[in-house]
Amino acid sequence: MAYKREEEKFKVIAKERVEILFGLAKTVAGESAKEYVKSALRIAKFCNLRLGKKKALFCGQCLTFFSSENSRVRLNPDKKRTEILCLNCGHKRFYGYGMEKNTDGGDERTEGTKERMDRKKEWTERKNGQKYNNYSKS
Numbered sequence: 001m002a003y004k005r006e007e008e009k010f011k012v013i014a015k016e017r018v019e020i021l022f023g024l025a026k027t028v029a030g031e032s033a034k035e036y037v038k039s040a041l042r043i044a045k046f047c048n049l050r051l052g053k054k055k056a057l058f059c060g061q062c063l064t065f066f067s068s069e070n071s072r073v074r075l076n077p078d079k080k081r082t083e084i085l086c087l088n089c090g091h092k093r094f095y096g097y098g099m100e101k102n103t104d105g106g107d108e109r110t111e112g113t114k115e116r117m118d119r120k121k122e123w124t125e126r127k128n129g130q131k132y133n134n135y136s137k138s
């Protein structure tokens with residue numbers, strides 16, 4: 001990839017394709033789901049994509065797509081993380097509690113920032129009001 005602009009274009013397309021492939025992997029079971037995961041990872045590696053919470057969807061070692069039959073999910077409150085055990089190969093995957101909020105979709109993140117901005121606005125308005133009152137008193 002020669003130019004940065006082209007790289008960004010590639011990333012947009014690659015994100016779409018990765019999402020499509022994971023969606024397809026959900027619908028099928030067994031070896032064909034593994035193939036979808038493999039090709040999704042190939043695309044992600046090529047374009048330096050971050051998978052985020054999608055990492056919790058498949059096993060890191062044998063690349064099986066997790067379902068309720070081939071995985072076991074437990075919460076670990078001591079270390080504040082979710083642990084997924086692959087019943088195919090015994091490999092464990094961890095991700096922190098904080099991941100669940102942020103990485104599901106970009107929309108939630110923007111909503112959060114909007115709320116924060118509103119709060120900030122309220123605070124600044126209150127502060128300004130107080131200042132104004134003080135000024136008027138003195």
Ligand SMILES: [Zn+2]
Binds near residue numbers: 060086089090
């Ligand atoms: Zn595995």
